[in-house]
Amino acid sequence: MLTYSFSDIGSDSLYEYLYKCIKNDILDGVLTPGNRLPSKRSFAKHLNISIITIENAYAQLLAEGYIYSIPKKGYYIADISTSLTKSSLPFVTSPEPEQKEISYFADFTSSQTHPDTFPFSLWAKLIREVISNDSSALMKNSPSGGIFPLRQAIANHLKQFRGMSVFPEQIIVGAGTEYLYGLLIQLLGYEKIYAVEDPGYQKISAIYKSNHVQCYHIPMDQQGICIEQLKEVQADIIHISPSHHFPTGIITPISRRYELLGWASDSNSRYIIEDDYDCEFRFMGKPIPSLQSIDVMEKVIYMNTFTKTLASTIRISYMILPKHLMKQFYQTMGFYSCTVSNFEQYTLTRFLQDGHFERHINRMRNFYHRQRDLLLDCLKNSPLSSRITIKEEDAGLHFLLYVDTLFPDEVILKRAKVEGLRLSSLSQYYFKDCSPKEHTFVMNYSAIHPDHMKEAIDRLCKIF
Amino acid sequence: MLTYSFSDIGSDSLYEYLYKCIKNDILDGVLTPGNRLPSKRSFAKHLNISIITIENAYAQLLAEGYIYSIPKKGYYIADISTSLTKSSLPFVTSPEPEQKEISYFADFTSSQTHPDTFPFSLWAKLIREVISNDSSALMKNSPSGGIFPLRQAIANHLKQFRGMSVFPEQIIVGAGTEYLYGLLIQLLGYEKIYAVEDPGYQKISAIYKSNHVQCYHIPMDQQGICIEQLKEVQADIIHISPSHHFPTGIITPISRRYELLGWASDSNSRYIIEDDYDCEFRFMGKPIPSLQSIDVMEKVIYMNTFTKTLASTIRISYMILPKHLMKQFYQTMGFYSCTVSNFEQYTLTRFLQDGHFERHINRMRNFYHRQRDLLLDCLKNSPLSSRITIKEEDAGLHFLLYVDTLFPDEVILKRAKVEGLRLSSLSQYYFKDCSPKEHTFVMNYSAIHPDHMKEAIDRLCKIF
Numbered sequence: 001m002l003t004y005s006f007s008d009i010g011s012d013s014l015y016e017y018l019y020k021c022i023k024n025d026i027l028d029g030v031l032t033p034g035n036r037l038p039s040k041r042s043f044a045k046h047l048n049i050s051i052i053t054i055e056n057a058y059a060q061l062l063a064e065g066y067i068y069s070i071p072k073k074g075y076y077i078a079d080i081s082t083s084l085t086k087s088s089l090p091f092v093t094s095p096e097p098e099q100k101e102i103s104y105f106a107d108f109t110s111s112q113t114h115p116d117t118f119p120f121s122l123w124a125k126l127i128r129e130v131i132s133n134d135s136s137a138l139m140k141n142s143p144s145g146g147i148f149p150l151r152q153a154i155a156n157h158l159k160q161f162r163g164m165s166v167f168p169e170q171i172i173v174g175a176g177t178e179y180l181y182g183l184l185i186q187l188l189g190y191e192k193i194y195a196v197e198d199p200g201y202q203k204i205s206a207i208y209k210s211n212h213v214q215c216y217h218i219p220m221d222q223q224g225i226c227i228e229q230l231k232e233v234q235a236d237i238i239h240i241s242p243s244h245h246f247p248t249g250i251i252t253p254i255s256r257r258y259e260l261l262g263w264a265s266d267s268n269s270r271y272i273i274e275d276d277y278d279c280e281f282r283f284m285g286k287p288i289p290s291l292q293s294i295d296v297m298e299k300v301i302y303m304n305t306f307t308k309t310l311a312s313t314i315r316i317s318y319m320i321l322p323k324h325l326m327k328q329f330y331q332t333m334g335f336y337s338c339t340v341s342n343f344e345q346y347t348l349t350r351f352l353q354d355g356h357f358e359r360h361i362n363r364m365r366n367f368y369h370r371q372r373d374l375l376l377d378c379l380k381n382s383p384l385s386s387r388i389t390i391k392e393e394d395a396g397l398h399f400l401l402y403v404d405t406l407f408p409d410e411v412i413l414k415r416a417k418v419e420g421l422r423l424s425s426l427s428q429y430y431f432k433d434c435s436p437k438e439h440t441f442v443m444n445y446s447a448i449h450p451d452h453m454k455e456a457i458d459r460l461c462k463i464f
Numbered sequence: 465m466l467t468y469s470f471s472d473i474g475s476d477s478l479y480e481y482l483y484k485c486i487k488n489d490i491l492d493g494v495l496t497p498g499n500r501l502p503s504k505r506s507f508a509k510h511l512n513i514s515i516i517t518i519e520n521a522y523a524q525l526l527a528e529g530y531i532y533s534i535p536k537k538g539y540y541i542a543d544i545s546t547s548l549t550k551s552s553l554p555f556v557t558s559p560e561p562e563q564k565e566i567s568y569f570a571d572f573t574s575s576q577t578h579p580d581t582f583p584f585s586l587w588a589k590l591i592r593e594v595i596s597n598d599s600s601a602l603m604k605n606s607p608s609g610g611i612f613p614l615r616q617a618i619a620n621h622l623k624q625f626r627g628m629s630v631f632p633e634q635i636i637v638g639a640g641t642e643y644l645y646g647l648l649i650q651l652l653g654y655e656k657i658y659a660v661e662d663p664g665y666q667k668i669s670a671i672y673k674s675n676h677v678q679c680y681h682i683p684m685d686q687q688g689i690c691i692e693q694l695k696e697v698q699a700d701i702i703h704i705s706p707s708h709h710f711p712t713g714i715i716t717p718i719s720r721r722y723e724l725l726g727w728a729s730d731s732n733s734r735y736i737i738e739d740d741y742d743c744e745f746r747f748m749g750k751p752i753p754s755l756q757s758i759d760v761m762e763k764v765i766y767m768n769t770f771t772k773t774l775a776s777t778i779r780i781s782y783m784i785l786p787k788h789l790m791k792q793f794y795q796t797m798g799f800y801s802c803t804v805s806n807f808e809q810y811t812l813t814r815f816l817q818d819g820h821f822e823r824h825i826n827r828m829r830n831f832y833h834r835q836r837d838l839l840l841d842c843l844k845n846s847p848l849s850s851r852i853t854i855k856e857e858d859a860g861l862h863f864l865l866y867v868d869t870l871f872p873d874e875v876i877l878k879r880a881k882v883e884g885l886r887l888s889s890l891s892q893y894y895f896k897d898c899s900p901k902e903h904t905f906v907m908n909y910s911a912i913h914p915d916h917m918k919e920a921i922d923r924l925c926k927i928f
Contacts, residue, residue: 016750060749063858065687065717080719115603124595131588139579141776175639175779175803182646190654190676206799212654223529253529255544285524286480312605313806315639335670339639341808342777 001038001046002031014049015056022057026066026077033079037067105420106456110447111397113311117367119360123347126356130346138346142338144330146173146318147345153352154318161358162279164293164302170326175315175339177275177305178207183336184301184319185211187329188237188271195235197225199429199437201246204239204275217431220245224252227263239273243288246277247429247442249392249400257291264299271325276304280361282395283369298322306348308397309361316340316348368397371445371453378457384464397446400426403439405464412441412463419459465502465510466495478513479520486521490530490541497543501531569884570920574911575861577775581831583824587811590820594810602810606802608794610637610782611809617816618782625822626743628757628766634790639779639803641739641769642671647800648765648783649675651793652701652735659699661689663893663901665710668703668739681895684709688716691727703737707752710741711893711906713856713864721755728763735789740768744825746859747833762786770812772861773825780804780812832861835909835917842921848928861910864890867903869928876905876927883923 004021006014025031037043040058044051058075061067067075130138137147145151151168158164174180181204185194190213196205198217208215216233218225225240242252242260252260264270274291282288292302305317321329338345351357372393379388384403393399405412409425416423426440448456468485470478489495501507504522508515522539525531531539594602601611609615615632622628638644645668649658654677660669662681672679680697682689689704706716706724716724728734738755746752756766769781785793802809815821836857843852848867857863869876873889880887890904912920 019750056749063715063749064752065715065719065721078717078719080722112605113603115600118599118603120595120599120602124592127591128588131584135582135584136579138584139577139582139775139777141576175643175805176801178801179639179643179803186674186676203799210650210797210800212650251527251529253542255529255542257529258544285520285527286483288528311603311806313603315801315803315805333674335667336674337640337642337779339643339779339803341639341779341805342775344805344807 001043004047006047006049015053015060018047018049018053018057019060022061023064023066026080031077033077035077036073037075037077039074102417102422104422105459106448106452107422108441108443108445108448108456109422109424111308111312111444112447113313114367114447114449117364118311119356122356123351126347126350127343130343130350134346138342140342142340142342142345144334144336144338145169145171146338146340147342147349150345150349150352151318153349157352157357158320162287162290162293164290164320166292166302166320170320170323171318172321172329173316173318173338173340173345175317176307177277177303177317177319178203179315179339180303180317180319181207181273182211183333184273185213187321187325187333189269192236192269193234195225195230195233195238197240197245198431199247199426200431202429205431208239219432220248220250222250223256224250225260227256227259230263236267236269237271237273239275241275241277242291243274243276243279244282244395246396247398247400247426249395251288252291257294260291261295261297261299265297271299271301273301273303276302278308278396279304280309281365281368281397283365283372284394292320295322298324301325309357309364310348310351314344314348316344368446371448371450372399374450374453375443375445375448375457378454382457382461384457384461387464391440398442398444401441401443403441403464405439407464409438415463416460419463421456421459421463465507468511470511470513479517479524482511482513482517482521483524486525487528487530490544495541497541499541500537501539501541503538566881566886568886569923570912570916571886572905572907572909572912572920573886573888575772575776575908576911577777578831578911578913581828582775583820586820587815590811590814591807594807594814598810602806604806606804606806606809608798608800608802609633609635610802610804611806611813614809614813614816615782617813621816621821622784626751626754626757628754628784630756630766630784634784634787635782636785636793637780637782637802637804637809639781640771641741641767641781641783642667643779643803644767644781644783645671645737646675647797648737649677651785651789651797653733656700656733657698659689659694659697659702661704661709662895663711663890664895666893669895672703683896684712684714686714687720688714689724691720691723694727700731700733701735701737703739705739705741706755707738707740707743708746708859710860711862711864711890713859715752716755721758724755725759725761725763729761735763735765737765737767740766742772742860743768744773745829745832745861747829747836748858756784759786762788765789773821773828774812774815778808778812780808832910835912835914836863838914838917839907839909839912839921842918846921846925848921848925851928855904862906862908865905865907867905867928869903871928873902879927880924883927885920885923885927 004018006017009017040051040054044054062069066078068078069075148168150173151171154171155166155168158166194208194213194215195218196215198219205215216235218229224242225238230238242257244251260272264272276290279287290302292300302320306314379385387404389402391400409427413423413425424442426442427437430437468482470481473481504515504518508518526533530542532542533539612632614637615635618635619630619632622630658672658677658679659682660679662683669679680699682693688706689702694702706721708715724736728736740754743751754766756764766784770778771781843849851868853866855864873891877887877889888906890906891901894901
């Protein structure tokens with residue numbers, strides 16, 4: 001009869017150990033298909049352990065299919081025809097690590113939130129309140145578009161802050177705009193032709209490509225995206241930031257906006273995705289009204305995110321669907337779960353409802369204003385001052401810095417890296433011809449520590 | 465000269481009000497393209513307001529493109545050729561509400577977490593700790609696959625709990641498995657042929673369809689998915705739950721597992737997505753080992769989720785990529801931001817590291833065990849007891865209830881609804897022929913309040 005020693009049992013229970021012994025003998029071919037295992041009673045007696053232990057081990061082997069049972073006859077070894085060798089480790093060498101992040105003295109490309117500017121204690125207090133007051137709501141599955149109170153609070157905010165009138169039902173909340181783009185492609189169609197701005201944020205076209213849809217880069221003039229070129233490539237969906245284009249800062253004027261709406265209204269398949277990612281941070285005057293607010297033909301899908309205003313590591317964004325697309329969304333995609341956890345949805349709801357968000361935005365706008373002024377000051381008082389031109393400094397978290405130099409951008413970027421500075425050039429945001437755009441740098445000042453600013457500009461001067 | 469009255473100014477500032485007045489006159493055609501606006505100085509004098517106010521109003525109109533300036537000459541009305549009418553409201557009727565959820569006395573289809581079982585105060589304590597100790601880490605953008613400590617903690621858990629050896633780098637964290645399926649399609653390819661189990665969870669094939677990939681339903685026999693049929697449809701990717709199929713409860717035996725691995729190894733384009741959604745809740749014996757743990761050919765993509773074990777409203781899932789797919793992911797899709805907020809990633813990390821998760825799983829397993837026993841007890845002591853057969857009650861959060869009846873499933877489900885019970889029938893999970901599967905109901909007992917159980921079964925008896 002089968003015999004196993006229980007001397008090396010380690011931390012396993014008796015039945016687990018016995019199960020492993022038999023399993024290994026089956027995998028190693030020691031026990032062959034069709035052979036009968038000892039009866040529970042005799043096996044227990046033979047090994048001097050309880051019948052229960054044998055029963056448990058057989059039950060596990062049975063569940064996993066290593067053995068089968070024939071009623072009133074007993075347990076038999078199953079046929080596991082396999083040429084694959086058993087291994088508990090899929091591989092033993094360590095995989096190559098992900099690309100390690102280099103640490104910079106000053107990163108002028110990052111829009112990461114500065115830890116000093118996030119209202120941690122307030123946020124912690126709101127979470128605590130949510131957990132103690134809303135615990136049963138917290139466990140109730142959110143509708144696909146997000147919990148209703150959050151969408152109501154967003155609608156109220158948009159009404160007050162952006163003069164936009166939308167119904168909470170039109171608002172779809174998701175874990176970041178990147179995720180929402182994916183949903184939109186599913187909603188609008190994979191066969192459609194998409195178009196993005198050139199220059200533009202590279203990630204947007206990367207997402208369209210990763211989703212396997214046709215995506216064109218359309219050049220911009222001083223007023224925004226060129227409509228003639230849109231028509232040429234027969235685009236259906238355009239993805240634009242008319243209120244503050246990144247990185248050029250262009251504000252699409254009202255005339256071009258109406259032209260764009262006119263273009264969209266010419267065909268049922270056409271839509272405009274309005275990415276309003278940083279409307280909150282205009283330093284002078286009122287925020288530029290959204291394209292969505294003058295759209296009477298249900299052609300504009302509005303997107304915005306709390307990752308820019310609150311923290312880049314809190315993943316909450318939303319889109320506003322025109323009424324007919326909203327209906328289509330609920331019908332065809334309402335089965336999707338909302339990707340934002342209830343805990344954060346309810347916390348953000350309170351943050352909005354209690355007026356904290358508005359105060360936070362104002363604080364952040366002042367913070368970024370100071371950051372900009374500090375950076376401008378450092379530049380003006382630097383040896384570079386006579387060779388630079390600043391453009392588009394009225395809004396957002398960056399401006400354009402033109403430097404009169406003969407060095408190609410590539411060289412500048414490499415030298416900057418050596419100095420611990422991370423820079424990006426305007427030319428990097430162009431997909432097609434960009435030669436006339438050399439020597440202009442996109443200076444994102446949001447993540448630079450104020451104490452580092454002067455030293456960062458000293459280092460910048462060294463480069464040129 | 466233009467004249468506006470400031471008597472109805474409301475809550476607007478002077479410049480905002482003036483800006484709106486001029487804008488409306490431009491949109492209404494009162495001010496026509498090419499006309500010159502009054503000079504700032506004379507306009508200010510005329511309206512008896514400060515020049516600054518005029519300047520601010522003009523600046524806003526200029527930024528939005530309603531007017532343009534000619535240096536040393538002045539400001540002119542821009543040409544806004546539009547046939548669209550202005551409207552501040554995209555539409556005035558309220559949109560139809562989303563489908564309202566009906567409230568049931570007992571919902572046997574829900575796997576929503578019961579508020580009593582979630583460790584709220586512990587979770588709140590951990591969030592508080594994370595906020596006070598890790599605030600700067602909280603603001604640092606997470607790598608695409610999730611923060612490293614969480615992936616390390618998951619790898620440790622899998623090692624201890626599932627006997628799986630994986631590197632943290634292979635683990636990709638995302639906001640729910642639904643989201644991860646979408647990423648996987650981008651990684652594996654839109655041109656591939658996908659296959660899911662029939663019967664099966666309808667959402668999975670809905671997701672594949674929404675992502676516009678070809679997806680077949682493959683019948684199952686007593687051992688799991690039928691390989692012959694897989695070959696017939698030339699499937700590349702199969703999506704299965706070999707350790708506990710929903711809703712049949714079938715455990716794919718080791719022989720079929722090796723056959724499946726053999727099938728996958730026959731072609732470079734073939735992969736198996738192993739959805740291990742409820743491996744933690746086996747009541748008797750050890751958890752069934754994962755298919756991933758015997759895969760030596762890098763053919764299995766393992767998926768699991770904390771939404772089943774922790775709370776359905778906390779959206780954290782993960783997938784484990786084979787080494788070569790992991791590399792491909794970082795190269796082609798590493799630009800994606802992680803969809804789970806840092807706050808929840810760090811909180812879950814502590815929950816895992818400190819052993820809370822294991823204790824929580826044990827508590828939940830006991831809770832579900834009691835729920836199952838209570839439901840079985842109620843059924844046995846009911847007038848229905850002689851007409852029912854229970855199947856697959858050893859694991860997970862549901863079992864199958866066969867009732868000897870002549871009523872079609874449809875009738876039963878409707879009657880149940882009238883009684884405040886939400887039921888689902890096994891036949892509803894079949895995509896193709898399901899006639900022989902009538903009269904079997906999928907009884908998910910996880911969300912039923914224990915105090916409602918007896919009454920729920922009394923009502924169930926009334927139906928038959």
